[in-house]
Amino acid sequence: MNGPSSVETENLLSNQRTPPVQRPNPTSFDHDTSxxxxxxxxxWKANVGLDIDSMQQCFPSGDAFSMFNRNGFTYFGVxxxxxxxxxxxxxxxxxxxxxxxxxxxxGGDMAWLICxxxxxxxxxxxxxxxxxxxxxxQVFGSKATEIYHRDDGNGNPEWRMxxxxxxxxxxxxxxxxxxxxxxxxxxxxxxxxGPPLTY
Numbered sequence: 001m002n003g004p005s006s007v008e009t010e011n012l013l014s015n016q017r018t019p020p021v022q023r024p025n026p027t028s029f030d031h032d033t034s035x036x037x038x039x040x041x042x043x044w045k046a047n048v049g050l051d052i053d054s055m056q057q058c059f060p061s062g063d064a065f066s067m068f069n070r071n072g073f074t075y076f077g078v079x080x081x082x083x084x085x086x087x088x089x090x091x092x093x094x095x096x097x098x099x100x101x102x103x104x105x106x107g108g109d110m111a112w113l114i115c116x117x118x119x120x121x122x123x124x125x126x127x128x129x130x131x132x133x134x135x136x137x138q139v140f141g142s143k144a145t146e147i148y149h150r151d152d153g154n155g156n157p158e159w160r161m162x163x164x165x166x167x168x169x170x171x172x173x174x175x176x177x178x179x180x181x182x183x184x185x186x187x188x189x190x191x192x193x194g195p196p197l198t199y
Contacts (some may be wrong), residue, residue, distance in 0.1 A: 032106050036148050037161045040113055042196060043146075044099045050089045052082055060153025060160045068165040070142055075121035081155060096120050109150035113158075116143050116169055141169025 029037070039058050046055040056078050059065040063077030067118050097119035104113045118141045147163040168174075 005110070014172065028104075032150075032159070032187070033104065033110070034105065036106065036111050036113065037101070037159060039099065039159060040115070040146060041099075043164075044097065044117070044197075048094055048097060050085050050093070052085050055085065058121070058161050060151060062153050062163060064153045064162060065160075066163050070166040070168065094119050096198065098198040100194045109157075111148040113146040113148070114144070116141065118142075118169070142166050143169045 026097040029177060045051070046058070053121045059078045059081070061078070065077055065081070067081060069075060069084070075084060081112070097117050099115055099117040101115045107112060116137055120139050143170055144166040146161050146162065148159050149162045150157050150159050151162075152158040152160050
């Protein structure tokens with residue numbers, strides 16, 4: 001069974017929710033914003049193919065990191081996340097995803113970021129191993145919150161992601177309560193940090 005072409009996939013994954021507005025030049029971001037976006041992009045790129053070495057560099061040492069995973073469970077520390085990824089590496093891979101940063105706020109040594117993404121798997125999976133049920137070439141959406149701290153876990157002033165939370169992105173087939181916007185919510189939100197990135 002043939003899946004969508006690369007052009008169709010890009011169109012499917014990269015739709016934006018709101019009309020374009022003037023965007024700042026990404027090269028003009030201050031150092032902290034640029035560094036946080038670099039870690040954010042490294043994290044999501046690592047999710048495609050489960051690049052464990054690259055993933056580990058995004059988080060503080062020890063068990064300081066916490067995660068509310070999309071599978072419904074909580075994980076503490078990069079070692080637990082590594083074990084989870086080793087487990088998931090035995091299942092079907094995430095082959096393509098597009099991520100849109102909706103908001104990033106930096107204040108002192110703390111920062112938070114929210115994003116939306118759509119991704120595609122090419123193999124059937126089951127809920128028995130805490131994968132979401134899927135068919136061939138089916139696209140899923142997620143939303144995530146990332147909290148950053150200027151501390152590498154050893155007291156060095158280097159940005160790391162200290163908390164991550166992910167949940168399912170609404171399918172968009174229904175309106176949000178109190179809003180008539182089903183058509184818009186079926187697309188990735190507009191972001192001021194450049195176009196959504198596909199990995």
